[in-house]
Amino acid sequence: MKTNLRLIGGKRLQSPNNIHTRPTTMRVREAIFNILNKRVENSNWLDLFSGTGTISCEAYNHGASKIIAIEKNKNNSKICLKNLLSLQDVEKRKNDIDVICKDVLIWTKPNYERNLSSKIMDLNKLKFDFIYLDPPYDVDFHELVLNQIFNCNFLKKDSLVICEHSPNLYIKKSTLWETIDVRDYGQSRLTFLINIQNP
Numbered sequence: 001m002k003t004n005l006r007l008i009g010g011k012r013l014q015s016p017n018n019i020h021t022r023p024t025t026m027r028v029r030e031a032i033f034n035i036l037n038k039r040v041e042n043s044n045w046l047d048l049f050s051g052t053g054t055i056s057c058e059a060y061n062h063g064a065s066k067i068i069a070i071e072k073n074k075n076n077s078k079i080c081l082k083n084l085l086s087l088q089d090v091e092k093r094k095n096d097i098d099v100i101c102k103d104v105l106i107w108t109k110p111n112y113e114r115n116l117s118s119k120i121m122d123l124n125k126l127k128f129d130f131i132y133l134d135p136p137y138d139v140d141f142h143e144l145v146l147n148q149i150f151n152c153n154f155l156k157k158d159s160l161v162i163c164e165h166s167p168n169l170y171i172k173k174s175t176l177w178e179t180i181d182v183r184d185y186g187q188s189r190l191t192f193l194i195n196i197q198n199p
Contacts, residue, residue, distance in 0.1 A: 013083045023054045043129035048104045053080030069099045077101040108148040127156045134164040150176035161193040
């Protein structure tokens, strides 16, 4: 287990000893939370393809109220939960965090019966302010997952979906979403999307 991964505040996180994870870089994380600023406070956050949880941990540290992370790799999901449970004052907020070991492509299907590991949060009532989508750069799951997300019932009217992907990928226009911003940071691109469906 490696511990050379750091959060914005300097705290070390665990990461696996393999090449199959690609944690979001410090530069990109700093950019995201500078852009979102105080909007993160008291928000509900969904982290898809969460890996070892760097984005979930940053959301927690920036004041997110509820955090759900979805990661299909069993080892990575365990590390993600361990990293979240290592954060400051987490004992008081364990009920606000859930890490689910499940394939995002299945979990985001509109008619899929989603359950939470903790059984404490009611997902039928939980709407997300922010959804972070970060699949592996060498696959193009973005539009499939986006179509599923925007056809589910867990988006608020003003929810923001943030996609991290390769600069070589351009997310196409859709009748479901509108791209409101695109920013490049070295080998990463962030695309910010909002819901444009009729309420």
